[in-house]
Amino acid sequence: MKIINLDHISSKPLIPEVKQAMIDAINNDYANPSSQHKKGEQAADALAKARESVAGLLHAKTPKEIVFTSGGTESVNHAIKGVAWANAEKGKHIITTNIEHNSVIRSCKRLKSQGFTITSVSVDDKGRVDPADIAKAITDDTILVSVMHANNETGTLQPIEEIAKITREKKIIFHTDAVDSVGVMPFDVQKMGADLVSFAANTFYGPTGIGGLYIRRGTMIWPLLDGGVQEASKRAGTENLLGIIGMGVAADQARQHMNSRLVHLEKLKSKLITELPNHIDEYIINTPLDYSLPNLVSVSVKYIEGESVMLMLDDEDIAVSTRSACATGSLRASHVLMSIGLDHADAQGTLVICYGVDNTEEDITKFLGALQNIVVTLRDISPLYVKKH
Amino acid sequence: MYSKTVMDHFRNPRNVGVIEDANGVGEVGNPLCGDMMTIYLKITDDVIDDIKFQTFGCGSAIAVSSMLTEIAKGKPISEAKKITNKEVANALEGLPKNKLHCSNLGADALQLAIKDYEARKEGKAPAEIKRKEAHEHNPDEKCYCPYCDIEIQEEAPFCKACQSDLVEDHH
Structure with a gap:
């Protein structure tokens, strides 16, 4: 059964090169990279090679600036809590925005219960934060600014370079959650200027359960996990070498094929945006087309609810994600969609279409055709649609 | 599901x-x-x-x-x-x-x-119907966080363990 996967925001397939590297790694019977015997050294070499590949993807000055983690969530927790704990004597104020991923929001909330104060800067109706608002929020007590690079619900890109200029001048640590952009589009830490960057392997077709935190040399940060001296004492615990090897190969592939992938993704995005009005009417595109991820389009279809659309598309073997409150565990409307001014009913009809290298223009055509029929079916039974027409 | x-x-x-x-x-x-x-x-x-x-x-x-x-x-x-x-x-x-x-x-x-x-x-105006509260339990029962299942205080604004916002559940 061929399923058209337009839900790359939830998970991306492993590319063949990554699969092969991980199978080879299993057959290699790697030992613990911390062991000093031959098998240990062989593992340490594989670890070092992967770290170089990942450092290369981010243009880090040295591979030492890369710490492997269990994924984006751990990276974000490490960055925010690690900086807060290590710098608490300097100050206890943290600045973030109101469109962050829950890993940021909840890390901040946890710190709030430990005596830190949090300022959450609002975005405009396009979901973009004004760097001037960040500057205004800075106080003598501010130790950390955390702003995401690409939003996982709308694809909106934030002005990271401009914010980094402000934080650098004020000597405040700057973290960006770039989990949905690193490996999808060029990300040069030297140009972006952030001190800490969270990212995850699955974003660029590596395995899940593995990610990384870029820590600029000299950044004051505590580990999240205490124990052994792995990862230069920044992340204790025996390394997930299988995942790390997969991530290294995925990073090499991403760097090597970045341009051709971007061309492909932009083509699909443009097809989706241009042809959508031929299939449905009365919708809102939540993705600002001039500053957004190349692989994601968020669309709110009026008068219908997203989980129903998702289930009906699933019957047609098409996978998408919805931001409807009904489809989340918490049953709450998305804070991101609320922050850009969507009303509850429109937020309910929000689909996130995220595609990748494995998708074709044909996939987009099939999706649009299926969506057209589903929207008609659901609007036929919607009391909201009847009231408006 | x-x-x-x-x-x-x-x-x-x-x-x-x-x-x-x-x-x-x-x-x-x-x-x-x-x-x-x-x-x-x-x-x-x-x-x-x-x-x-x-x-x-x-x-x-x-x-x-x-x-x-x-x-x-x-x-x-x-x-x-x-x-x-x-x-x-x-x-x-x-x-x-x-x-x-x-x-x-x-x-x-x-x-x-x-x-x-x-x-x-x-020939009267229709009567209003009130929906039941979203969060309800018997008075002799303990109250648990719907997200992490830890025991919480009645009317707690958020769960002290998992930090989940409980205001909307406790309305």
Whole structure:
């Protein structure tokens, strides 16, 4: 059964090169990279090679600036809590925005219960934060600014370079959650200027359960996990070498094929945006087309609810994600969609279409055709649609 | 996630639409989680001759509406008044725990439609129906965080363990 996967925001397939590297790694019977015997050294070499590949993807000055983690969530927790704990004597104020991923929001909330104060800067109706608002929020007590690079619900890109200029001048640590952009589009830490960057392997077709935190040399940060001296004492615990090897190969592939992938993704995005009005009417595109991820389009279809659309598309073997409150565990409307001014009913009809290298223009055509029929079916039974027409 | 019966009613909803000459209409909605449901009744000699629905909501909200109409159709209103949300959920072979509160509002819409019918019959304005609180438990029971299951204080604004916001659950 061929399923058209337009839900790359939830998970991306492993590319063949990554699969092969991980199978080879299993057959290699790697030992613990911390062991000093031959098998240990062989593992340490594989670890070092992967770290170089990942450092290369981010243009880090040295591979030492890369710490492997269990994924984006751990990276974000490490960055925010690690900086807060290590710098608490300097100050206890943290600045973030109101469109962050829950890993940021909840890390901040946890710190709030430990005596830190949090300022959450609002975005405009396009979901973009004004760097001037960040500057205004800075106080003598501010130790950390955390702003995401690409939003996982709308694809909106934030002005990271401009914010980094402000934080650098004020000597405040700057973290960006770039989990949905690193490996999808060029990300040069030297140009972006952030001190800490969270990212995850699955974003660029590596395995899940593995990610990384870029820590600029000299950044004051505590580990999240205490124990052994792995990862230069920044992340204790025996390394997930299988995942790390997969991530290294995925990073090499991403760097090597970045341009051709971007061309492909932009083509699909443009097809989706241009042809959508031929299939449905009365919708809102939540993705600002001039500053957004190349692989994601968020669309709110009026008068219908997203989980129903998702289930009906699933019957047609098409996978998408919805931001409807009904489809989340918490049953709450998305804070991101609320922050850009969507009303509850429109937020309910929000689909996130995220595609990748494995998708074709044909996939987009099939999706649009299926969506057209589903929207008609659901609007036929919607009391909201009847009231408006 | 959903039972076979839920998926069957979601894929092939029964009794969809509007009854133009309905003599009882009930509309319920929950703006927070976004489900809305309208029930139309055609009642003759105090028996539900015809029933139709319109729903804006998730898979379970649509299935609930459809199942409700099947249960209620042909029943005298004295019996239809006894239909509960729980009965509808049971007929659907259960609903996911987190959907029981927000999308299981079919019986509420039906009761409202019956009240509307009775009010019209007596020439009165239709009575308001109040939905049950989203978070409820017996007074002698302890209160647990719906997200991490740790015991929490009644009326706690957030869970001290997992930091989940509980204001909306404790309204």
